[in-house]
Every structure is written in structure tokens, then in C-alpha cells.
Amino acid sequence: MIRIFKSEWRKLRRPTLFLGTLAAVIGLTGLISSLLFLLLDSERGNGREGMIITRETLALPNGLYVGFANSAGLLGVIALCVFAAQTAIEYTNGTLRNLLVREPRRLLLLAGKYLAMISFALITVCFSAIVSVGISASLANVKDVNTDLWYTSSALSLFGSTFGNVLLSVISYGTVGMTLGLLLRSPISSISIALAWILVVENILSATVNGISKWLPGQLMSSIPVQFGVDFSYSWALFGSATYLIIFGAVAVILFKRRDVVN
Amino acid sequence: MCNSYNVLPSQNAAISVTDLTKRYGERNAVDHISFDVPRGTICGFVGPNGAGKTTTIRMLLGLVKPTTGAGTVLGEPLTHPERFLGKVGALIEGPAFYPALSGRENLKVLATLGNFPHDRVDQLLDQVGLLDRATSKFKTYSLGMKQRLGIAAALLPSPELLILDEPTNGLDPAGIQEVRELLGHLAGYGLTVLVSSHLLSEIEAIADDLVMLRDGKVLFFGQTKALLTAQQSTVIASSSNPQDLARLIEIAKNSGHQAQIVNESVHVIADAEFAANFNKSAFESGIILSSLVTARPTLEETFFELTSDN
Numbered sequence: 001m002i003r004i005f006k007s008e009w010r011k012l013r014r015p016t017l018f019l020g021t022l023a024a025v026i027g028l029t030g031l032i033s034s035l036l037f038l039l040l041d042s043e044r045g046n047g048r049e050g051m052i053i054t055r056e057t058l059a060l061p062n063g064l065y066v067g068f069a070n071s072a073g074l075l076g077v078i079a080l081c082v083f084a085a086q087t088a089i090e091y092t093n094g095t096l097r098n099l100l101v102r103e104p105r106r107l108l109l110l111a112g113k114y115l116a117m118i119s120f121a122l123i124t125v126c127f128s129a130i131v132s133v134g135i136s137a138s139l140a141n142v143k144d145v146n147t148d149l150w151y152t153s154s155a156l157s158l159f160g161s162t163f164g165n166v167l168l169s170v171i172s173y174g175t176v177g178m179t180l181g182l183l184l185r186s187p188i189s190s191i192s193i194a195l196a197w198i199l200v201v202e203n204i205l206s207a208t209v210n211g212i213s214k215w216l217p218g219q220l221m222s223s224i225p226v227q228f229g230v231d232f233s234y235s236w237a238l239f240g241s242a243t244y245l246i247i248f249g250a251v252a253v254i255l256f257k258r259r260d261v262v263n
Numbered sequence: 264m265c266n267s268y269n270v271l272p273s274q275n276a277a278i279s280v281t282d283l284t285k286r287y288g289e290r291n292a293v294d295h296i297s298f299d300v301p302r303g304t305i306c307g308f309v310g311p312n313g314a315g316k317t318t319t320i321r322m323l324l325g326l327v328k329p330t331t332g333a334g335t336v337l338g339e340p341l342t343h344p345e346r347f348l349g350k351v352g353a354l355i356e357g358p359a360f361y362p363a364l365s366g367r368e369n370l371k372v373l374a375t376l377g378n379f380p381h382d383r384v385d386q387l388l389d390q391v392g393l394l395d396r397a398t399s400k401f402k403t404y405s406l407g408m409k410q411r412l413g414i415a416a417a418l419l420p421s422p423e424l425l426i427l428d429e430p431t432n433g434l435d436p437a438g439i440q441e442v443r444e445l446l447g448h449l450a451g452y453g454l455t456v457l458v459s460s461h462l463l464s465e466i467e468a469i470a471d472d473l474v475m476l477r478d479g480k481v482l483f484f485g486q487t488k489a490l491l492t493a494q495q496s497t498v499i500a501s502s503s504n505p506q507d508l509a510r511l512i513e514i515a516k517n518s519g520h521q522a523q524i525v526n527e528s529v530h531v532i533a534d535a536e537f538a539a540n541f542n543k544s545a546f547e548s549g550i551i552l553s554s555l556v557t558a559r560p561t562l563e564e565t566f567f568e569l570t571s572d573n
Contacts, residue, residue, distance in 0.1 A: 003377075006375050097321075097326055097359065099373075100324075102373050102420075104344040104345045260328060261327065
């Protein structure tokens, strides 16, 4: 398992992918966290989908991490793209046959690749947390946000749960991406279909059909770290995401295990 | 129908398959094939496009699951590729690597995965003449360089069995010669090589054994020499006087052989022993032959004869 993990990291660490992804993560997290504070008094809102997050809310113990939690959806989309591309590209390049000749135990190979991609996602989440916390701490004084409760032990324990929730959300998105990559065997197709579904179809459905959000995978996964503006609970988001995770994981395992490699 | 010339299935075969079939929908890409590849030999794997060579190779490597049939590779069953693939090197349907990684890094991906020493990567890059381009990205390589990197990747595990699908594609004549020498060198160390190629002259030059496929079926497996020896030879005679050619054909036909004029020579389908009698009969008819040779069909000619629809 370790050698599969290390082998996968030789591909993940290539500068265009690794540094490019980190740049996107830092840029998007920085933007979301900055706008959260810079648009504090704006009537058009400063949170997700125009949500207004007040100074009082930001002064709570978890206020330091609101920007980080709000970034989870975009971090998830980035993870989805990376997982889908890293999986599908093995088919388009024809490199899967080389990998399977060197490691014919398919489930072991898939598990090693998955763990490597999860560790990649973990690094992006860490960078996102550092950037968001840094920007929040810097802008809080500028925008007169009370930070007395930010640096307490309860705030620190809240960071742990926020970090865990963001990571879980990101891994869920990534798993969907990996499954689509295996299913469609094309990075462009898998990423475009996933993004069209999550960013367009789900948003239209949520806006037009009452109560449907609680059944949509993208809405459930992005709601694990952030509960603003959704009509279901945290435990429902966890349960729904876990259900989708099991379904997508099972599809990925069956496809990878049983399908002939003809590319 | 499978023609096997004096070769029985070996008890010590590197590859042995029996009744192997791969069915896609209504079509059998590989149709109940059986053959053996003896250990320590270079075995040519030939057939027209679509004959089932690559599908067979993929089944041998555990990439494609056979519909029916069984087989062993290095004594281990095809159903457990993890037991033998650590001793097998393969280049399948052209080199496939990550375009954005260097040649060296591409090999290290596979070396790490297969748990092979990384020192070997540079040794192999040197062996295939790519050490000076080791840090260049794969996408910048020429076709010949990509092919050589593919061969280096196949050699990573210090294999007992090497399976090469069209290894000389894209190589210049010097590169083809290098591959030929490399394969001969490897076979000298007891390595078994299964090599498919469209260059039948290459296969004829290097292959001790041969598996010939058409339409998913085995036409022949056995020793290359046995196949070629079994083919009918041709006695070719020339005369300085072109008017003698018609009389030479008549002499050949009177001896019970088919004959025809090809490029100002008479080609007689006959064993080599017929040449002396033919010369004598011509001389007795007042014809002085300017040349008389016996030619055996090349592998290419034999291949076309065996794989033609007629």
C-alpha cells in the first residue's frame, strides 16, 4: 500500500498540478475570507449565496473559521476536479495498463491511489485553513469585529470540528470525482458533467423545487461544514453524504475491479 | 486449424494457454486458442491487424479477463496475475506514459509501484540511450525515444519473461538493429521473449519460435525453422537466351512440376534435389543455364500464404 501511495504522489507532486492547485486554493480561500469581512456592512451580503453574516456572528468562538468553512464548497469542487482528472487520465494516457502490470491487485491499487489523493486534499485544506485564519485575524481589527472569544479553548476545539467537517466535505466531492473519472474514463467529460450537475442543475432544482435540497449530493456535501441557508440538519447532511459516499465508492470499486482494461 | 510442426506442448513452458477465448458481444476476438512458448526462447507473435494478438497479450497480463479457457505464465495460473507479473516485463500497444513527467520520473513511478531499486532506472535509461534526455518531459520525446523508454520500463523488473507488442515501431534502422541485438542478448541470459511485430523479416531473424494468428485462431505454433522448412522451395533457373525459357518450362512440366516465368527466369515449384536433374535435362536439350538457385519462401511469404483467404 505504501509503495502505491508513494508512486501516486510522484504524479501528484508535479509542479503544474501541485502548485497550480495550491494557488487556486489560496486564491479562492483568500477571496472568500476577505469578502466576508470587507463586505460586512454591505446590503448585498457577505456570505454564501448573498447571506448576511453579521459582526455579532463573526464575534462568536467559531468566527475565526467562518471564512474557512465557507470555502469548503469551492475546495470540494477543486478536489472533485483533481480526483476525476487523476483517475481518468490513466485511461486517456493508457498508463493504467502499466500500473496494473506492476500492481495487479486492483482494489489495493485503487485504495492506494485514493489515499494519496485524500492526502493531497488534506494538504489543500490545511493551506486553506492557514490562509483563511490569517486573513480573518488580520481583517477583524480593520472591520471592528470583536475577537475576544476567538482565542479561547472552546474556539480551538471548534477549529478541530470545522477542519474535520471541511475535510469530510472535500473528500466526499473527491470521491464523486474519482467515480465519474472511472465511469467516463475522460477527464473533460467527468469534470464537465460533475460541475454542470453541482453548480447548475442542483442550484436550479434547489431554487425551484421545495425540499429537494436534502436529497441532492452536492447540497448535502457542501452543507457538512456550513449550515447557513439549508433546510436540513447537520446530522442529515452527514447521513446523506455518507450514503452517497457509499454508493459512489461501491460503483468505483465494482468498475475498477471488474472492467477489462482495453485502453 | 492449427498446424504444429514437430513441436509438442512443453512441460516447461514460459507461457501455456489452452482453449483461451475472449468474446465481445457476438464476436470472438480470440477464439479457443492453445499454444506454448518454451522458456528461454524468443517467440514471434504474428498475425494481421485484428487477429487477436493484443487481446491475447492483455489476457496474459491480467488486463482482460478470458471468457473461457485457461493458461499459465511462468508456471502460475492466469487467474492469479499477482503471482507472476513481478517477473514479467511488458510493452503493450505502444509506450504509454505521463506526458508532463520526465522519462526518469515516469520510470520511477513504475519502479516505486513495483518495488524495484531506483538505481536501475538510470542503468536502463543508459542502456536504451536516453540518459542524456532523462530529465526531459515525455511529451518532448520523439516516437523512437518513447519506444525506447517503453522498452526500458519493460526491463525494470529484471524480467524472466518479456512481452513486447511492436517494440520496433518508430525506430530507425539503427534502433531496430539495437532492439534485435538487445533481444538476442537477453535471450542469451535465459530470458523468454514474446514479441509481436509487423516486421516479419525482423521476426524471422530473431525468433526461434512462432505463434501465428488469424481471425482470433492459431494458424501455427512451433519452431520458426520447422515452419519454413516445411514450405515448398522454388528452383530458379536463368538462361542467356530468353527463347530457352519456354522450353525450360516444358521440361519442368514434363517432370511433373509447376513452373512459370518470373522476371526473365523460370521458377519451378520443387524440392532442392530437383535442381540437379533440371540442369541435366536442360543440358541434354541443348540449353546452357546461366544461373540455377534454390530459394525457400521467407517468413513473410509463408505468412501471406497461411493468412490469405485462399
